[in-house]
Amino acid sequence: MLNKLKNTVLDSQIKKSIFRVGIPNTDRKRVLIVLGNVFLHLHPTKVRTSGVKLRYTWCAGGLSFFLFLVLTLTGVLLMFYYRPTVEGAYVDMLDIRSQVPFGIMRELHRWSAHAMVIMVMVHMFRVFMTGSYKPPREFNWAIGVILLVLTFLLSFTGYLLPWDQLAIWAITVGSNMAKATPLMGAGGPFADFLQIGGVPLVHPGDDARFMLIGAKELGGTTLLRFYVLHCVGIPLIAAVLMAVHFWRIRKDGGISGPL
């Protein structure tokens, strides 16, 4: 009876249309299952035994990616409830905290974000300590550094969105730095050398900080700008670079190991 049910399920057209390979009980099927699945085929079918060990990779790169996925998922859920406006943002935060079912989405999102920053730093540490940036992996290390910067920027742009005191002052401190950019920030060294007939070319209305926050002072334009970068711009770039990163791991011969 039970056997019959099992066979019906396993042989059904529905099941076969979804799972192309069946139970991977032979080496051939183990290859096919990894190759035939769009998610699993990020992996090769076989990997260097020393590289699989937990004590070698610490799973740090993999968990960075997992945290990125968690952040994407929880981020999309938060977007349902959040409006990036000066009037709406904080109120929506209060609502997310008290009204929304499964009220830990914001917590999950924020703590995953912190965890991702730490995890990416740990991953970089591991890659350095195993000398895995050495040829042929130099380029992938450089991609990784950009991913690290993007991780910081993702977290930085997200920090503003709650629009509370913590948010706006942290971003104020951060974006004030842009004011000091040499030549391109209104308060930066040599910026006042750039003028035509006494009219300054670099001033608070067009300098590097203005470009970052979209106004002379932190406000609604900043919020919108950071929101777009946080939810669309930077994640897209990061996702593309992650694709390159993963692709290059395989093209560079898989996880590194001693020669």
Add this chain to the structure above:
Amino acid sequence: MEHAAAGHGVLFEAFKEVANILATPWLSFSLTTIGLLLMLRFRRYVFNWWIGILAIAIESGVIIWGMKDPNFSLIVGKPDNVPITAMLFISTFVLWLAMTQAVNNDRRVEQKLPPDEKETSNQKTWVWPDLLYIEFIALIICSIVLILWAIYLRAPLEQPANPAATPNPSKAPWYFLGLQEMLVYYDPWYAGVVLPSIIVVGLMAIPYIDTNPKGGGYFTFAERKFSIGIFLFGYLALWVFMIITGTFLRGPGWNFFGPFEYWDPHKIVALNNVNLSDYVWVKWFQWIYQKTHIEWFNQGLPQVRNAIPQLLPPDPTSIRLFLVEVGHAIKREFAGILFLAFYFLALPGILAKTILKKFYEQLDLARYSVLVMLFLTMFTLPLKMVLRWTMTLKYFVDTPWIKF
């Protein structure tokens, strides 16, 4: 608030006192650096199970015990500071994890054995199921940690944004606090813009300047002493340490507060930082004048005015005025200019003949130049820190246009 913790006993008071003193920037930074050096020197004895467990136990003990103090628990218990406390443990752990394996491999290599990884690096493992089940378990554990963390600790939400009420201190997000802490020693154009760019470019340059063919694909220290030593110093002492200082030990006015000190917004700290030019023109030349009575040494600090040249359309008068002031600035700041010229132009050559001789001989000129420039740039930070603590030095070169 200050006295709220009284009554916890003499031992606790002594512990707080010691911790406050140890946390003073000059002392904690020196201890971190020396500790790192000693740890690497005696790595064979340090990186084992016992010391690893002991280190984590001491860190936990200090934090758990410290939580009895209201000032300490106020700052450590802030929801957004939890990751930084976590980072303290994680950094200790990953350092231990990497170095233990490195020490083990170095020992094997000494015994003419290949590194541990080599034993299995020519074998292959199936992704399905062997790798996937490791990944699966990692995902589950990670999810559980996140869910528990999310349930037990609420994300912070402070008062609604109010551009008129500046909190004191105002802090950047935690991963940038290392940079904010560097503002103590550098101007914003450098600490906030130029230095981060150099860090990013410098990190990307690592694979191209580290041409050591050994040590790829396995943990080792002996085969890569220099690169790992510098990296650990940068990662732990100049990044993690600075973040921790910036988070836990900087209070109102970005003044230093010990971990058990009350963040008194009215704390007065004498600002007596002086420039190198002050030392030269005021202190040292005065001293010479007293000895020799040569009038030239008695002129005091030359004045430099902030003149801006008008370049478009070129205005000869303003350009001339500007050049005159540049001349004054060069005169006033000659010592700092000479020092920086020596540091960035002569020192690379000297290092090529001494400490970095091996690298100079192995690398081509382009690689060596990049290496030594990054190396020297990195070491301006500890240099400036030490000079600040020993002689309250502010700027090497202080002109109206740019300061360093």
